Amino acid sequence: MPSTESFAFSDLLTVAAWRRSWVLRVAAASLAVALLAAGVGGWLARRDRAEELQAHWSAEIDRVARSAQGASGPASAQAARLVADLMELGFDAAAVLDAQGRRLAYQGPHADDWLRQPPTLADGRAATQAVGVIRRTVPRPHGEPAWTVHALRTLAPLEQRLLQRDTTREVLEGALVAGLAALLGGGVTIPVLAGLWRDNQRKTQALAGSYLSTMEALGRAIARRDSDTGAHNYRVAWMAAELGQALGLDPEAIRSLVLGSFLHDVGKIAIPDRVLLKPGRLDEEEWRIMRTHVAQGEAILEGIEWLAGARQVVAAHHERWDGSGYPRGLAGEAIPLAARIFAVVDVFDALTSRRPYKEPFALAQALEMMERERGRHFDPAVLQRFLELAPGWHAKLQGLDEAQCRALLHAQLRRWFDGHAPAASAPCTPG
Structure with a gap:
């Protein structure tokens, strides 16, 4: 009956076809993983950048507010000086509110609009356009009620390009690493699966051979009978x-x-x-x-x-x-x-x-x-x-x-x- 050796050539052809199929599948899966990693990684990278920028500018607001605490004059003048300093730092709009929420000073286009309905950092996409409104509580000397500073900061075109470049690089690097990891994992797995498949084929062929040998023995017994x-x-x-x-x-x-x-x-x-x-x-x-x-x-x-x-x-x-x-x-x-x-x-x-x-x-x-x-x-x-x-x-x-x-x-x-x-x-x- 057919032996394992009699199936060897077709077995090799089948394994080769099986390997080609799985190589293509692994490559497709690696590409899918890379694209997924690029999408998720891009969203996370942009959000991380935005949070970094928010933290940086929040620290700048705190620094300017501490300097303004020593200024002389009425509260409105101190608030106006604080707003002016923030505008010089590159903020697009700024406002100082007292403890009751009354505006003491503000500058910037459409200040009334964004104070009534301020933009927020809803997701990572804001990193390439606007970091959003940063709110900071500013302590006052001599136990006076604290002020609240609202400052709006957007990115200049050059800043946007630099940020986009850095974000894109991080995204591509992450996608490349994820894709290569998936490809490497598939490359390691394919030979193992191919070996298991060949072993299963040999066992299947041996089983088929034993079935057919049994059939032949029964047939000979019938003929002799x-x-x-x-x-x-x-x-x-x-x-x-x-x-x-x-x-x-x-x-x-x-x-x-x-x-x-x-x-x-x-x-x-x-x-x-x-x-x-x-x-x-x-x-x-x-x-x-x-x-x-x-x-x-x-x-x-x-x-x-x-x-x-x-x-x-x-x-x-x-x-x-x-x-x-x-x-x-x-x-x-x-x-x-x-x-x-x-x-x-x-x-x-x-x-x-x-x-x-x-x-x-x-x-x-x-x-x-x-x-x-x-x-x-x-x-x-x-x-x-x-x-x-x-x-x-x-x-x-x-x-x-x-x-x-x-x-x-x-x-x-x-x-x-x-x-x-x-x-x-x-x-x-x-x-």
Whole structure:
């Protein structure tokens, strides 16, 4: 059966494709992480810059206010001096309010507007335009009630450009670090995942090989029990898969068809020798017993999940298109497609191969006999496709011994079972 070595080349190709796929995914994820980091980092950087500027200018207001405390004159004059000093520092507007909230002095455009509804540092975007209104409580000497200073500061165009440059640099650096970290993490992870994937593939292939070896052993046991060689099972399984592919079955259905074809007569193991090996014609009672091999086969496969799909062939390979078959008398498309396919290749192989009780029929004679069963024994559409392909198959199979038929089937199994353990079930698509 297919070994691990027989899958090596396709395994390498699959791993390579898998790696390429994951490299692209990791690269895309790294780009997404970098863009996300740029967006979040930019927002945080701008907000941090704004907070730094607020802290700086708050300290400037405190410094100017301390200097103004020693000024002489009435409170209004001291407040006016404080406002003037703030304007000289570059503030766009400033106001001093007493403890009751009355304005003692203010300067700047639209001072009334921003005092009634002052702009605030709502988010980091203000860092490139306005730091907002800075409010500071200014102590007064001699226990007098404290003043409140409101000062509005915006950035000059040059300051905005410098701040934008610094912020952009920090954002790009953060995005680059985040992207490289994601890329590095993916680069480290991919080889590990690839190794795990290869190990899983090897185990899957070994499991598939053990399943197929079990199938082959059962098939040989059936053949020996029926005083036949295993060549029949190899031939019909090979032809069934070829015909299934020609009819457009999906790979899972073909795998089930192969299993069912190889094990179609597994129930004959339970038929008594006096019936199974009788050299002459069977009487009515013996035929009744012989026909139970279908139910016996279903019972043998019952509960074996990986052979669930094979039960379609085992259960229905003696049904006939016109409903005259057994055991259920199914007709037409009520018969599973896998069983309809197998019925055609099984009869063809029986007609064209040598048996202890007969010589093989010539190809033309066998095909003529099968043509007469169109619409009676066989699905007309399945038979038609088979008749188109049968001459080539007959030429290929003619004269092959059991070992050669086995090798032919194994080459086909590598195509359909490469890395695939048979699934629990695979219903065939109706024809």
